[in-house]
Amino acid sequence: MPSYVITGASRGLGLEFVRQLSSDPSNTVVGLVRNKTATQQAIAQELPGRSNVHILQADITDYDALKNAVAATAQITGGALDYLIANAAYVSEYDAYDPIGVLGNNPKELEEDLLKSFKVNVVSNVHLFNLYMPLILKGNAKKVISLSTGMADLDSTNKFEIQVAPGYAISKAAMNVAIGKFHAQYKKEGVLFMSISPGVSDTGHYNNGTNVSNVLIDNTLINYLG
Ligand SMILES: NC(=O)c1ccc[n+]([C@@H]2O[C@H](COP(=O)([O-])OP(=O)(O)OC[C@H]3O[C@@H](n4cnc5c(N)ncnc54)[C@H](OP(=O)(O)O)[C@@H]3O)[C@@H](O)[C@H]2O)c1
Numbered sequence: 001m002p003s004y005v006i007t008g009a010s011r012g013l014g015l016e017f018v019r020q021l022s023s024d025p026s027n028t029v030v031g032l033v034r035n036k037t038a039t040q041q042a043i044a045q046e047l048p049g050r051s052n053v054h055i056l057q058a059d060i061t062d063y064d065a066l067k068n069a070v071a072a073t074a075q076i077t078g079g080a081l082d083y084l085i086a087n088a089a090y091v092s093e094y095d096a097y098d099p100i101g102v103l104g105n106n107p108k109e110l111e112e113d114l115l116k117s118f119k120v121n122v123v124s125n126v127h128l129f130n131l132y133m134p135l136i137l138k139g140n141a142k143k144v145i146s147l148s149t150g151m152a153d154l155d156s157t158n159k160f161e162i163q164v165a166p167g168y169a170i171s172k173a174a175m176n177v178a179i180g181k182f183h184a185q186y187k188k189e190g191v192l193f194m195s196i197s198p199g200v201s202d203t204g205h206y207n208n209g210t211n212v213s214n215v216l217i218d219n220t221l222i223n224y225l226g
Pocket of ligand 1: 007008009010011012013014033034035058059060061086087088089090091120147148149150197198199200201202203
């Protein structure tokens with residue numbers, strides 16, 4: 001009976017992990033979310049009858065909430081955990097369309113957004129991993145997975161001059177190093193820590209972008225495109 005914990009299970013890729021993993025009734029799937037009631041309602045509607053899905057409340061920036069979630073997980077799984085999937089993230093809209101030098105014109109806002117990215121995407125996951133380690137070490141699979149991104153890749157950033165989303169990318173790159181540090185410590189105990197990139201998946205992040213059909217096509221734009 002493999003067991004899974006997935007953070008950010010309320011929507012997007014996290015909810016999809018829950019949907020696919022819980023389709024096998026022999027899997028026990030625990031989702032950590034900020035809004036338990038709303039997620040339970042969504043799962044009751046979209047995945048009726050999945051008695052192997054358990055939803056726990058935890059904002060991952062809240063250390064005590066994470067500790068409670070670990071204790072509740074141990075009750076559900078019998079004290080062990082096979083797979084921990086760190087999927088929850090702060091995907092900043094503030095920095096989504098601007099280079100770091102432009103954002104630097106508003107240093108206070110830039111600093112706040114950088115710190116929020118680091119707090120959610122790095123510090124909280126470090127606490128999450130440390131708190132779940134006793135359960136992972138008792139599990140059979142011993143796999144800890146972080147959802148990373150190609151935006152954190154230095155070579156493609158340089159080669160394709162990807163200027164946007166600097167804070168998000170910096171935090172995800174830092175988390176890749178955190179994964180390396182955890183792996184360096186725990187590989188001798190049979191635990192695999194791994195970052196994976198899901199590629200570009202439409203989970204609604206660019207719904208606020210300008211719809212191309214609303215762009216006034218004038219001669220300037222046509223000349224530019226030409
Ligand atoms: N979509 C892509 O194209 C893409 C590409 C590369 C990497 N990724 C990575 O894949 C993962 C999932 O992406 P996504 O597009 O599904 O993201 P998403 O739609 O923005 O969902 C983010 C999830 O994280 C949760 N979350 C955010 N802050 C939290 C906090 N402080 N505590 C607990 N939960 C929190 C959200 O919960 P609420 O519902 O409560 O807000 C939501 O469930 C992320 O790590 C992202 O960086 C995605």
